Amino acid sequence: MVEHRLAEPTATIAPHAIGKPSRRRLSGLSLLLREPRVLLAGGFLLLLLAAAIVAPAVAPHDPLEQDLMLNTLPPAWDSEAEPGYLLGTDSLGRDVLSRLIYGGRVAFTVAIVAALAAGVIGTALGLVAGYFGGWVDAAISRVIDIWMAFPPVLLSILLVAVIGTGVTSVILAIVVIDWTRFCRVVRSETLQQAKMEYVDAAVTLGTGRWRILLKEILPNVLPVVVVLLSLEMGIAVIVEAVLSFVGLSVSSDTPTWGGMIAEGRQIIYQAWWVLVFPLVLLFATVLAFNQLGDGIRRLTDPVLRR
Amino acid sequence: MRMMPLAVLPWRSLLLAAVTLFGVAVISFVLLRVVPGDPIAMMIAPGASAADIAQLRASYGLDRSIAVQFLIWLGHAITGDFGTSISMRQDVVHLIAARLPATIELTLLALVIALILGIGTAVLSTLSRRRLVGSAIDNSNGVLLAVPDFVWALAFVVLFGVALPVLPISGRVDPRLSIDFATSFILMESLARLHFDIALDVLAHMIMPALALALPLAAVILRVLKGALEAEAHQDYALLARIRGKSRLRVTLEETLRNALVPTLALTGVQFTFMFGGTVIVERIFAYPGIGNLAIDAVINRDLPLIQGLILTFGLIFILINLAVEASFGLLNPRLRHG
Numbered sequence: 010m011v012e013h014r015l016a017e018p019t020a021t022i023a024p025h026a027i028g029k030p031s032r033r034r035l036s037g038l039s040l041l042l043r044e045p046r047v048l049l050a051g052g053f054l055l056l057l058l059a060a061a062i063v064a065p066a067v068a069p070h071d072p073l074e075q076d077l078m079l080n081t082l083p084p085a086w087d088s089e090a091e092p093g094y095l096l097g098t099d100s101l102g103r104d105v106l107s108r109l110i111y112g113g114r115v116a117f118t119v120a121i122v123a124a125l126a127a128g129v130i131g132t133a134l135g136l137v138a139g140y141f142g143g144w145v146d147a148a149i150s151r152v153i154d155i156w157m158a159f160p161p162v163l164l165s166i167l168l169v170a171v172i173g174t175g176v177t178s179v180i181l182a183i184v185v186i187d188w189t190r191f192c193r194v195v196r197s198e199t200l201q202q203a204k205m206e207y208v209d210a211a212v213t214l215g216t217g218r219w220r221i222l223l224k225e226i227l228p229n230v231l232p233v234v235v236v237l238l239s240l241e242m243g244i245a246v247i248v249e250a251v252l253s254f255v256g257l258s259v260s261s262d263t264p265t266w267g268g269m270i271a272e273g274r275q276i277i278y279q280a281w282w283v284l285v286f287p288l289v290l291l292f293a294t295v296l297a298f299n300q301l302g303d304g305i306r307r308l309t310d311p312v313l314r315r
Numbered sequence: 316m317r318m319m320p321l322a323v324l325p326w327r328s329l330l331l332a333a334v335t336l337f338g339v340a341v342i343s344f345v346l347l348r349v350v351p352g353d354p355i356a357m358m359i360a361p362g363a364s365a366a367d368i369a370q371l372r373a374s375y376g377l378d379r380s381i382a383v384q385f386l387i388w389l390g391h392a393i394t395g396d397f398g399t400s401i402s403m404r405q406d407v408v409h410l411i412a413a414r415l416p417a418t419i420e421l422t423l424l425a426l427v428i429a430l431i432l433g434i435g436t437a438v439l440s441t442l443s444r445r446r447l448v449g450s451a452i453d454n455s456n457g458v459l460l461a462v463p464d465f466v467w468a469l470a471f472v473v474l475f476g477v478a479l480p481v482l483p484i485s486g487r488v489d490p491r492l493s494i495d496f497a498t499s500f501i502l503m504e505s506l507a508r509l510h511f512d513i514a515l516d517v518l519a520h521m522i523m524p525a526l527a528l529a530l531p532l533a534a535v536i537l538r539v540l541k542g543a544l545e546a547e548a549h550q551d552y553a554l555l556a557r558i559r560g561k562s563r564l565r566v567t568l569e570e571t572l573r574n575a576l577v578p579t580l581a582l583t584g585v586q587f588t589f590m591f592g593g594t595v596i597v598e599r600i601f602a603y604p605g606i607g608n609l610a611i612d613a614v615i616n617r618d619l620p621l622i623q624g625l626i627l628t629f630g631l632i633f634i635l636i637n638l639a640v641e642a643s644f645g646l647l648n649p650r651l652r653h654g
Binding site for chain 2: 288
């Protein structure tokens with residue numbers, strides 16, 4: 010059913026969206042300025058990533074340092090605030106800002122590794138299924154159908170139950186569940202590309218099938234993959250936050266946004282800021298990944314560019 | 316794609332559904348048996364001898380092959396015996412049956428809210444002559460689509476539980492109001508027994524988790540339905556109705572909405588199954604006593620019989636929703652009834 014496929018949340022890319030974008034027009038700065046959200050969202054994410062990487066240098070405090078004398082301090086603009094604790098402290102007297110910065114490490118590690126791994130696996134299988142067709146395509150498509158029957162949250166919890174908690178399990182769970190997002194889109198994109206004249210031309214010239222797939226079709230499918238990667242990173246950040254919220258991600262002494270939100274939920278009436286700051290940061294991060302993906306889609310889409 | 320006539324549809328689908336459920340049972344059984352960690356190790360008293368352990372292992376059939384273990388488990392499962400929860404020491408079926416109604420009431424309320432919001436805004440945005448309203452809805456919907464239920468739920472806790480404390484942020488009913496309910500469908504029961512004060516309290520507990528589950532679904536419904544409505548508006552029958560002098564409002568409500576709803580409802584069914592997945596985390600945030608919350612406890616406690624029972628319960632729910640969606644196709648679109 011066509012409507013069905015159009016309607017799926019991941020398939021935000023119009024099927025005809027990606028032609029052969031000309032490199033020269035793409036690289037122009039004026040184009041980037043036409044999609045300011047790519048710059049804005051990308052800049053925001055790069056800033057967060059940089060802060061997470063150099064966390065020991067920029068965080069004002071040790072994120073694990075407890076000081077029960079300084080517990081649940083309000084943020085700086087409150088009259089009872091303590092200088093040096095810009096966003097206040099949690100119930101154990103740990104600095105909220107420092108924990109947010111360090112929490113970005115887990116969030117970005119999961120986002121980047123999980124999205125890339127899911128992207129590589131999904132794209133590879135999607136290319137093969139879309140180009141070679143036949144029983145390979147039938148087999149891969151069937152596996153995807155079965156995969157889609159499991160709702161993602163449930164599957165991730167089942168997987169974490171099986172492989173145990175920790176960053177590696179979270180990443181593995183995301184990859185195992187979400188490679189299908191890439192595979193479905195890349196498969197249908199490859200089907201479209203394989204019908205184009207440049208592929209016929211390559212066949213006529215005697216180019217090998219694998220070479221056509223990797224040198225001709227892959228570059229044309231890549232823009233869609235980049236968009237999906239951005240969206241997938243947003244999803245991965247959420248999944249990591251959800252799993253650490255329920256205590257199924259990393260051990261509790263590593264600061265994570267989800268873990269902070271869980272602690273904040275318990276002392277919500279005494280110290281709202283322990284929940285609100287990581288929640289706002291989580292929301293901003295997910296939104297930024299989404300807007301970045303959407304912006305890139307518009308930039309690389311020849312139909313929308315007109 | 317050729318569709319079976321309505322009368323034949325259930326048989327084929329039911330068979331397929333049974334096969335799927337069996338597949339879910341096999342996969343989850345095998346997956347859960349390769350879990351690192353020995354279920355027997357959790358049950359033995361300290362200082363038990365090797366012979367005791369071996370005997371215990373044999374009494375649970377754990378010394379046999381995994382296929383035999385599955386057949387033993389299946390034999391029990393068919394008679395409705397899913398074993399005893401390790402962490403709560405209660406019958407698994409009993410535990411799930413006590414919690415399932417809470418989740419069903421919550422998701423149904425969320426579905427109703429999502430349909431009203433999604434269809435309402437889609438019609439509104441299609442009808443609005445002023446470009447501003449339409450594009451305002453489109454732009455905010457782009458943001459709404461990015462916000463998951465997890466973030467909504469926590470934002471509601473902060474906004475309406477703490478900053479403006481008008482709604483309770485945990486539980487299902489105020490214990491002071493609680494009466495002896497005959498069923499666990501306490502919202503429906505309190506309404507049926509005319510205890511409106513209790514129904515109102517239950518609703519107050521449900522509205523935030525239900526909205527958190529409903530908003531992402533409403534955003535998807537809005538996007539799909541709006542696209543479908545715009546496509547239908549250019550069809551001959553809609554143009555003809557306009558030429559015959561019907562207003563845009565009447566054409567939409569009387570002519571195009573019905574056809575545009577078909578693809579929308581297909582998608583809503585798929586998304587509704589995802590919403591059941593979403594209850595896992597939303598129920599946790601609001602300490603709502605449903606099966607989603609139970610599932611997280613089960614995983615944290617590595618309670619294998621309970622996890623297995625819950626996976627099958629969720630699997631059964633998803634399959635039933637898909638069957639319902641399939642049946643509704645035929646009802647909504649007469650063209651599909653004939654091959």
